[in-house]
Amino acid sequence: MPLKAHNIMLHDPNRIYVFDTTLRDGEQVPGCQLTSVEKIEIARSLELLGVDVIEAGFPVSSPGDFQSVVELSKAVSNPIICALTRANKNDIDVAAQALKYARHPRIHTGIGASDTHIKYKFNSTREDILERAVDAVKYAKKYVEDIEFYAEDAGRADNEFLARMIEAVIAAGATVVNIPDTNGYCLPDQYGAKIRFLKENVKNIDKAIISVHCHNDLGLATANTLAGIQNGARQIECTINGIGERAGNTALEEVCMILKTHHSLNLHSNINSKHFSEISGMVSRMMRMPVQSNKAIVGRNAFAHSSGIHQDGVLKHRENYEIMNPEDVGIEQSEIILTARSGRHALKHHLTRLGYEIDRINLDDIYERFLVFADQKLSIQDDDLLLLMGEGHNFKNGLFMESIDVSCGDLEIPHAKVKLNYKGAEHEAAATGNGPVNASIRAIQKIIGQDIELKEFSIQAMHGGSDDISKVNMRVNHEGKSYMGYGFSTDIVKASASAYLDAVNKFL
Numbered sequence: 001m002p003l004k005a006h007n008i009m010l011h012d013p014n015r016i017y018v019f020d021t022t023l024r025d026g027e028q029v030p031g032c033q034l035t036s037v038e039k040i041e042i043a044r045s046l047e048l049l050g051v052d053v054i055e056a057g058f059p060v061s062s063p064g065d066f067q068s069v070v071e072l073s074k075a076v077s078n079p080i081i082c083a084l085t086r087a088n089k090n091d092i093d094v095a096a097q098a099l100k101y102a103r104h105p106r107i108h109t110g111i112g113a114s115d116t117h118i119k120y121k122f123n124s125t126r127e128d129i130l131e132r133a134v135d136a137v138k139y140a141k142k143y144v145e146d147i148e149f150y151a152e153d154a155g156r157a158d159n160e161f162l163a164r165m166i167e168a169v170i171a172a173g174a175t176v177v178n179i180p181d182t183n184g185y186c187l188p189d190q191y192g193a194k195i196r197f198l199k200e201n202v203k204n205i206d207k208a209i210i211s212v213h214c215h216n217d218l219g220l221a222t223a224n225t226l227a228g229i230q231n232g233a234r235q236i237e238c239t240i241n242g243i244g245e246r247a248g249n250t251a252l253e254e255v256c257m258i259l260k261t262h263h264s265l266n267l268h269s270n271i272n273s274k275h276f277s278e279i280s281g282m283v284s285r286m287m288r289m290p291v292q293s294n295k296a297i298v299g300r301n302a303f304a305h306s307s308g309i310h311q312d313g314v315l316k317h318r319e320n321y322e323i324m325n326p327e328d329v330g331i332e333q334s335e336i337i338l339t340a341r342s343g344r345h346a347l348k349h350h351l352t353r354l355g356y357e358i359d360r361i362n363l364d365d366i367y368e369r370f371l372v373f374a375d376q377k378l379s380i381q382d383d384d385l386l387l388l389m390g391e392g393h394n395f396k397n398g399l400f401m402e403s404i405d406v407s408c409g410d411l412e413i414p415h416a417k418v419k420l421n422y423k424g425a426e427h428e429a430a431a432t433g434n435g436p437v438n439a440s441i442r443a444i445q446k447i448i449g450q451d452i453e454l455k456e457f458s459i460q461a462m463h464g465g466s467d468d469i470s471k472v473n474m475r476v477n478h479e480g481k482s483y484m485g486y487g488f489s490t491d492i493v494k495a496s497a498s499a500y501l502d503a504v505n506k507f508l
């Protein structure tokens, strides 16, 4: 059903209508252009998300945009499909044609409202612009009932003139009046006051819905949108991930989560926030626009805790450091990231999750080694933890490597000096070889007094990157039997020597 002011007044004055412009204002970003097929996929996800209006494109701008509006009109049935135009007959004719299959069509027409736009963009006067605005609305009304009018650069427009313009276009048939802060200029209190001014000074304002469309040039798009709805606007214009011209538009997920989190606002939308994580990833991938890690709601770190104090707090009681439930935005659970700043509580949490039952004494020992390990890596993954536990196993079983020093390169014969500990006693040996790994293993063989045959040897990087951990697998033969060993380290020679010791420890 097209939105009408009286519907809102009669049914639910606290309902916020969500107008998504990811496929129009968002798609204007260089490099973000989508094919019609991709647009349809996003539009279907927006429908599932529960948006009320999808701005499908600017049909006169290109044949591709025209076709996308046609295809989206056919593909989507519940939301209103909106097409953008300038305030001229040709744009409106083309938009109406593109919308011919839409079940709920809307034409979004408009013109500049600030003196800067009137003078320097249109080389015109306030009176002439007013007339063109009214004519455009009347003309569009011949095609569809639902007409949204935008007063471009309303953020910098004179409020008295803006009020005249809005009153005139409502009288001409506009059902929604959009007050864009096109350049992201306003402060929240200024923008809120502008909406209030229109509510209080436009005589027929109850015949239309006020819409807010804010850009993020000063990082205020979400704050301004909120100020707008707190002062009487009932439609928000936004994009997924906040993409859009320059610094972007208001992020849909941010405003909707504000409404969901702050019940005292007493405002609500039809959005099912559980789809946020998925649709954010889809838009980011298709538009080749990575989401910054610290982006509110959908950034990779939005529900990740990395400092020891926060991790401890969140593990004791999630709400100590989380104001939203990650499940509400489609994330299974918050993440406790293991880094060198993590505490025992976080380490224990992950080891328990991986199935380890550890008593306090072991945890202290593992934690010491974890810190040494974490200092070498940016973050510790499950694989790393499994390897860390494997090293602990070596330590309990027998031969333990206290130190290893190697020298190699084009100018020297590879040489290794290894110090092992066996049941508290230290043993040291040095050897040469055809490479540092071979030299290390020969030094170990000297200590244990046996030439244990190495049958298999593989080195694998765990994640990629030059700071990576190498995982070494070895198979040795002893008295007709095979024994597997593995070792890990950011140093491949050390990882190899550890793997050899691990295998040897299995039969010594």
Ligand code: KIV
Pocket: 025, 150, 152, 153, 178, 180, 181, 182, 183, 213, 215
């Ligand atoms: O930012 C803006 O003013 C716009 C209008 C075309 C609605 O995107």
Ligand code: ZN
Pocket: 025, 180, 182, 213, 215, 245
């Ligand atoms: Zn815009």
